[in-house]
Amino acid sequence: MTKQNDAREVTREVRDEIERFLFREARLIDSEQEREWLQTMVDPEIKYQVFSRQLRYRKDTRGSGDKEVYFFDDNYADLAHRVELRETGMQWVADPPNRLRRIVGNIEGFEGERAGEYRVYSNCMVTRNRMVYEQMSYAYGRDDILRRGADGKLRLLQRVIDFEERFVRGKNLLFIL
Amino acid sequence: MVDVSKLINTKDGIQSRRIFHDQDIYDLEMERIFARCWLFLTHESLIPNAGDFITTKMGQDNVIVVRQQNGKVRAFVNSCSHRGARVCAAEAGNTRSFVCSYHGWAYGIDGSLQGVPLEKEVYNNQLDKFTHGLVEVALVDSFCGFIYGCFDSSAPSLREFLGEAAWYLEAWMGVPGGTELIGPPSRSMLYCNWKTPGENFIGDMYHVGWTHASSTQVLFPQSPLMALQGNASLPAPAEVMGLHFTSRGGHGAAITYGGRGGLYTTARENEMLAAWLAAQTPKVAERLGEVRAKLYNSAWDGTIFPNNSFLVGPNTFKVWLPRGPGAIEALTWTWVEKDMPEELKRIIARNMNQTFGTAGMLESEDADNMESMTQVNDGVVTRRGMLNAQMGLGREREDAVMPGIVSDAMINELSHRGFYRYYQEMLMADNWDELRASASNWKKSHLER
Ligand code: FES
Ligand SMILES: [Fe+2]
Numbered sequence: 020m021t022k023q024n025d026a027r028e029v030t031r032e033v034r035d036e037i038e039r040f041l042f043r044e045a046r047l048i049d050s051e052q053e054r055e056w057l058q059t060m061v062d063p064e065i066k067y068q069v070f071s072r073q074l075r076y077r078k079d080t081r082g083s084g085d086k087e088v089y090f091f092d093d094n095y096a097d098l099a100h101r102v103e104l105r106e107t108g109m110q111w112v113a114d115p116p117n118r119l120r121r122i123v124g125n126i127e128g129f130e131g132e133r134a135g136e137y138r139v140y141s142n143c144m145v146t147r148n149r150m151v152y153e154q155m156s157y158a159y160g161r162d163d164i165l166r167r168g169a170d171g172k173l174r175l176l177q178r179v180i181d182f183e184e185r186f187v188r189g190k191n192l193l194f195i196l
Numbered sequence: 197m198v199d200v201s202k203l204i205n206t207k208d209g210i211q212s213r214r215i216f217h218d219q220d221i222y223d224l225e226m227e228r229i230f231a232r233c234w235l236f237l238t239h240e241s242l243i244p245n246a247g248d249f250i251t252t253k254m255g256q257d258n259v260i261v262v263r264q265q266n267g268k269v270r271a272f273v274n275s276c277s278h279r280g281a282r283v284c285a286a287e288a289g290n291t292r293s294f295v296c297s298y299h300g301w302a303y304g305i306d307g308s309l310q311g312v313p314l315e316k317e318v319y320n321n322q323l324d325k326f327t328h329g330l331v332e333v334a335l336v337d338s339f340c341g342f343i344y345g346c347f348d349s350s351a352p353s354l355r356e357f358l359g360e361a362a363w364y365l366e367a368w369m370g371v372p373g374g375t376e377l378i379g380p381p382s383r384s385m386l387y388c389n390w391k392t393p394g395e396n397f398i399g400d401m402y403h404v405g406w407t408h409a410s411s412t413q414v415l416f417p418q419s420p421l422m423a424l425q426g427n428a429s430l431p432a433p434a435e436v437m438g439l440h441f442t443s444r445g446g447h448g449a450a451i452t453y454g455g456r457g458g459l460y461t462t463a464r465e466n467e468m469l470a471a472w473l474a475a476q477t478p479k480v481a482e483r484l485g486e487v488r489a490k491l492y493n494s495a496w497d498g499t500i501f502p503n504n505s506f507l508v509g510p511n512t513f514k515v516w517l518p519r520g521p522g523a524i525e526a527l528t529w530t531w532v533e534k535d536m537p538e539e540l541k542r543i544i545a546r547n548m549n550q551t552f553g554t555a556g557m558l559e560s561e562d563a564d565n566m567e568s569m570t571q572v573n574d575g576v577v578t579r580r581g582m583l584n585a586q587m588g589l590g591r592e593r594e595d596a597v598m599p600g601i602v603s604d605a606m607i608n609e610l611s612h613r614g615f616y617r618y619y620q621e622m623l624m625a626d627n628w629d630e631l632r633a634s635a636s637n638w639k640k641s642h643l644e645r
Binding site (some may be wrong): 185 | 244248288289380381382383384407409411413415426462525545546553557559564
């Protein structure tokens with residue numbers, strides 16, 4: 020992930036707006052309101068990606084094959100499928116309900132490449148509690164693009180997560196990151 | 197000492213619950229199964245050039261798999277001959293040597309010890325470098341490009357180990373143009389015994405309609421498998437829908453006729469695959485015959501004994517690496533046909549990861565079952581009991597064309613019984629000679645009632 024160290028930071032006002040966006044998003048996802056999240060906060064042209072890098076030596080540039088595997092490579096319809104699964108009432112893994120709780124921090128906002136777009140970095144810590152005995156934690160950085168729609172509201176246009184835990188001890192990432 | 201004869205009863209289709217729990221059974225499995233069987237390492241396509249390597253595990257032994265200058269693939273235990281530290285920390289790459297991070301002993305890609313820092317000064321030139329190479333994995337070979345290794349030099353060849361299953365595997369691995377894996381794998385922890393996902397993949401079509409009730413409904417409306425949703429009824433008699441096979445070496449699968457297509461999320465993606473299958477099927481028929489051309493168009497869930505599973509349709513390819521009786525590392529790749537258009541390969545990989553990858557919607561549904569069927573046996577009373585794999589008992593038969601033993605019904609537990617039959621044999625046999633001696637009468641334990 021190339022950080023835009025010299026990119027233009029957003030105004031204080033926009034920065035507040037971005038922060039409110041990310042906090043609201045966190046609350047909706049963590050309280051099983053993904054449908055509301057999808058409808059009000061996600062741009063229909065969303066690109067939502069989470070990938071894992073194979074560990075190679077720094078000096079090794081010659082190795083063959085892909086270097087990443089994509090856990091998520093979702094568009095709007097794919098995300099909608101994930102949301103729909105629980106709504107069927109037959110997704111046994113979510114019943115009894117999983118409980119998610121996340122902290123979003125280290126938020127930075129920059130003017131995006133196109134007008135009305137913002138490049139937003141944030142860090143996330145998520146704890147997932149489920150099935151009486153299970154507790155799992157995940158930490159990752161997000162590289163987002165938010166876009167202002169015709170209605171003046173921000174929406175998530177792109178999220179790319181370079182997931183750092185190569186061997187996922189928390190079993191799976193079956194939640195919105 | 198474990199009494200293995202009491203753990204499995206093939207004739208009646210029952211297994212002791214202890215096989216998912218006991219440490220001494222696990223230790224025996226490591227010695228007698230993982231140190232003696234052929235185990236999946238990697239695919240030719242992932243290490244095409246000299247010096248290309250990957251690291252993985254065989255059982256709990258860390259190994260490096262590396263392509264030699266002469267094009268052959270060899271594998272070595274990833275541990276230094278000096279004080280035992282790991283000699284390669286990367287998962288994959290290309291190299292001329294492996295240098296131990298502790299004191300700097302350097303090994304060639306052929307495993308030989310090439311360099312010892314300060315050799316003259318501190319060893320007085322008395323260290324015999326020749327006998328201090330990396331320990332080599334005795335046998336490495338590939339089947340249709342899939343590379344397996346075996347620690348036991350007295351083991352049969354890979355082809356022989358696959359036995360009757362090879363005929364079936366060729367129907368997707370050995371098609372004209374060949375297959376390849378898309379790497380790198382995902383890696384995740386599951387808190388289950390290594391056999392639980394293996395027996396799920398080997399032919400548990402019974403769970404598809406129930407465990408995956410929500411995902412079949414949402415993701416596969418265009419698939420014939422959709423009809424299984426809810427386990428309420430079957431669209432056709434199970435024997436019309438497909439079959440189970442098992443083989444001498446415990447490998448087996450459930451095959452659902454015509455089920456390979458329709459498993460991707462958009463109509464366009466399904467049409468692309470359908471067009472590919474339609475174009476390829478005559479070529480497959482020409483090379484492998486009409487029966488296997490039919491299998492090529494089917495959905496499969498299968499396991500290659502002991503810990504290597506796959507699906508045809510979702511095209512996942514898995515290895516379940518044991519980490520003690522109650523935990524595994526799941527490695528997941530996508531397999532595709534080499535000659536497929538690049539776009540179709542990407543579509544297949546994307547769909548595979550959405551269903552059976554680390555954030556896979558079906559994968560996570562399976563995991564809870566694998567884990568609970570392991571963990572409940574912490575209870576001393578619970579694990580006194582036996583497990584039931586009797587579905588289809590009495591319907592096994594031999595076929596004129598299809599090798600091994602088949603049973604006409606893809607919702608079945610024949611392949612479970614075959615897996616555990618061989619599992620028991622491996623645990624009981626002192627060596628491969630004993631296993632060879634009993635090879636000719638394996639069918640009896642399934643067919644004689
Ligand atoms: S342990 Fe490898 S060089 Fe000493
Ligand atoms: Fe499943």
